[in-house]
Amino acid sequence: MATTIFRAIEAKGGYYALLGVCGLFLLLGAFGYFQMEHHGHVITGMDNQMVWGMPHVIALFLIVAASGALNVASTASVFGKTIYKPLAPLSALLALALMAGGLAVLMLDLGRSDRMIIAATHFNFKSVFALNVFLYTGFFTIVGMYLWFMLERRMNRWSSAAGMAAFIWRLTLTTGTGSVFGFLIAREAYQSALLAPMFIVLSFAYGTALFLLTLAATCAAARRPLGGMVVQRLKNLLATFVAASLYFVAVFHLTNLYFTRNHGVEQFILVDGGIISGVFWIGQVVIGGALPLLLLLAPGTTLGRILVACAAIVVGGLAQMYVTIIGGQAWPLDLFPGYAASSSFFDGEIHNYAPSLVEMLLGLGGFAIAALIVIIALKVLRVLPEKLDDAALLPQPGE
Amino acid sequence: MSDHTRRKFLGAAGLTGLAGSGLAALAPGVHLISLAAAHANGASSKVRWGMLVDTTRCASGCNACVTACATENAIQPGTGRPAQSSQWIRKIELNEFKTGRALSLPMMCQHCEQPPCVDVCPTGASFKRADGIVLVDRHICIGCRYCMMACPYKARSFVHEPLTEQNPEVPRGKGCVESCTLCVQRIDKGQQPACVEACTKNGRSAMLFGDLNDPASEIAKRIATTPTSQVRADLRLNPGVRYQGI
Amino acid sequence: MRSNTFGWLLATAIAAFSSVTWAEVPVPKPAVTIENPGECVAPLEVIRRTHMDLLKHQRDKTLRYGEHGAKIKLNGCIDCHASKKTGSVLGSQENFCQGCHAYVAVKLDCFECHQPKNGMVKSAGAKP
Structure with missing residues (x-):
């Protein structure tokens, strides 16, 4: 273990092809952004009823997953599981990359994205968004330092402390992300403090799934052996996270169902919501929950099966964000309980949303940014160990 | 400053x-x-501007307040979908589920004493003037729309496209969030909001504007003597707009 | 060293680019039409250098504190400087705001929201 050798991956034809594909998606994302910047949000599917759309679904998924991608590093540094130590740098790198991708989408979707400097100079500290500005920038600083301490041998002795700081910081960060919705008193689909811990558990699942996908893909592409043991252990961890996510989702909806005034919105999300209910049951619960649990817990796991489960968790994560963000806005505000309301401003109506191409491109651009950061860093930094087979990862005597 | x-x-x-x-x-x-x-x-904290809407005098189908607001503040329908156009004030038609009782009323920014939009605004662009008027400072609004998520009255609109025909006294533009200003440009000249003036001119006089803090004002006297209500009073935001006859 | 090479390349590219710009495209002085020559609200050297600060100061006073009647205000600039032909401070390089801002290459953000034409007041009553 003490002799883990980290080496940059070698760039061959396939590497540059992948770089090119991601670069293309980055360009398409930039195209989407400049279209929105030039014409305004009039060319998106968003409107005054559906004020946050697909860019927010993707951005928040990436930001929540970023926090969870740090799981492996935290398990190594904070909880002392040395088997994960060789994987910790990749874990921190993925966390930074996902955060960068998510934040880019979030900020480029602003009505006045040209005024980014104002978001960094004017603060209203009562706002969860303003706090998040600090939480996100702090995340880059702390996880960045953590990664540096792990990669720079002279700084190695500080890496545990940095890992602990990163661990506390990312829990706070995801609490902040969940609270963006938790504090919206008027929206019946939210207004629950449960959203903060729920987002933390969801982040564990999304981040670990994306980490496993990244790890397996990198090891296969760089022809580095990946041991079955570490994958097996991560698989068990992932199954726990998925089960806990399902538990939180169930408790969240059961709590809402306890309050009679929330029956309407719950009926909408769970039963009558058309595409929203479909995305909830098929996307979030079946694909994102039941299917991966089955794949992960059934006897005789293979790497392929685990990766399918991971992909399903990612799809389920996007579905969860869709239901939370789009579903929550689709349900109209009830200004006059006990009355049927109608107006030119769509009072009392279920709001519809159909994302346009430009906002999808902007969102996919966020994935491209994250992928590009990982791909380039793997080449220029020594992030990935030469060997990740069982023999290399097993604790050596005397450790 | x-x-x-x-x-x-x-x-x-x-x-x-x-x-x-x-x-x-x-x-x-x-x-x-x-x-x-x-x-x-300047705006004084001794004053709290407010409005009283008498729904018993407000007629279903009458849109005088909405039209007057659009003229005064130069609000035109956008080129996109109707759902993307700004609406600072709208008429809501209500029907009570149990009794079928119908009523009509104007809904706009309620100029809360504790405005959720101001709480959630990351930059401080949403703010409340000393005299209780809730405004958006477009100079520092970044267009995040968090205030639109937070407003219980659905009072805010996002400008979805470039604008050109603004009233010089009411700057508006693409990428910022906006809402009813109580016609602050008129109030500062000692005039009434355009909607209130139009309602009176139309012979309805369903809207009354004035200083809630001044016991001698007509609005304060009416509120002290007639039962009135605030929309979503359960949220305890203490809106400056009150309704009669709901 | 690879990074060193990159640095030199970058420096050369910047030098080449800027020398080309200087040599071949001299930016012409703007031919701004001054519609009402005479006294501005402040001496020219003051207004040229600090108009953005003065306007920013005033905008906060007016918007946040409801204070009106100041001498320096954006609508004042527009009333005096709008072109007599088009009624606007924007439109071409001859127009007051646009011409100078294009010359100094400073983004002019005011008119994303503010009305650049004069004589557009719709509100009844005298202006403060």
């Missing part, structure tokens, strides 16, 4: 005076007096 900028400003006023001609020589004095006068004319 720092003292530093203020000093620079006064310095500029002084320079104006030193510059020359007889007219300009008067400038520093005039300037300082006008500044002092402006201070006295």
